[in-house]
Amino acid sequence: MTQEHHAHSHDHHNDHSHLSEMDVRVRALQSLLVEKGYLDPAALDVVIETYEHQVGPHNGARVVARAWSEPAFFDWLMRDATAAIADMGYTGRQGEHMVAVANTPQTHHMVVCTLCSCYPWPVLGLPPVWYKSAPYRSKAVMDPRGVLADFGVQVGDEVTLRVWDSTAEVRYLVVPMRPAGTEAWTQEQLATLVTRDSMIGTGTALTPSALTGAAA
């Protein structure tokens, strides 16, 4: 068992010891709030359906693929990301005020929320556990190269590491660099290369060969 696997099973073990207790507590909370008339149980289903099935990083991937393909859209995205992203139908909670930043050979962008868990929901969905965790929130603003190493990503020392701490209601989307060898690709194909982490800045877009490897 690798060290990483060991750490995860340890975490899951801790979760399980709380699981039934937390399940009971949340059930009780929900029925209380429904009985009090504060909560419409059917509204909960809409929230869950929205973030489990509709909103997720596939939205952001389509934004990036379009930005790679259409220079006019890229310019719009850089100038007014809120409007450009809304044009693709992605709006709403935790994405009311969007800014997009593009990686270049000179600059690598990374997004964090050191104070809580701010994250651009309409384009990336709900944040992964690591994004909300103390290791990421503490380390990203001081040692982002160490964070990238934790993800197995290397960025040369000649590249500026530009970290955006989301301390207000502005939400940031990283446009990763377009991989070589994708000149003839359609937007739909390009979107398959755009990972969630590449849009946070803890990863890069997949190369065509990595995509083949991932699918194999």
Add this chain to the structure above:
Amino acid sequence: MNGVHDMGGMQGFGPVRPEANEPLFHAPWEREALAITVAMGACGQWNIDISRSARESLPPAQYLGSTYYAIWLAGLEKLMLQRGMVNATELQTGQAHNPPLPGVRRLDAAQTAQALAQGTASTRAIDRQPRFAVGQRVRARQIHPSGHTRLPRYVRGHTGTVERVHGAHVFPDTRVGRTVPPFVDDAHWLYTVVFDGQDLWGSSASTGLLVSVDAWEPYLEAVEAAP
């Protein structure tokens, strides 16, 4: 508040551990906790800054020892207890003993998709001009408010450069000032201010590091005239 939630630059938490093929929720209750928290966010008895303040003022050991959805739940329960929407016995039993607090807005299923797709803008009209301009050197004030603030400790007292002006946004520090509606709704100009990693962390900074925060005007003071 100089709380444990203000984590930028803290050390000793170990490596970031991304989880391959991470599920959206790690237990059934997390799914419900997300939905309840989001739905109750529309109840009109608090705003996003009050809810953040409730979470970050949990006891430090509890905050550090909890998963994020557990922090959300604890914050939600605290908000509802403070306002008399529920009491401790009701939370324990899951059964109502007291009548509901009047005036609590219920988010109905029919409005939910629209509410999520619309969100809540934090921008406001303002009748003042911005004090600072892009390119200007500014200092993050050396302040340590005991209440809610969104100026992280690691930039306080440091000088950076204004990179963007975002318009006027509602100011978190005073928005928590009234715990019941109508809430305080002061707006101030919001700026992206970028700091050199060496200035913030000395030789411990990653090579070639620039870090920005989004800072409201009251967080900043000029160190030079506008360019």
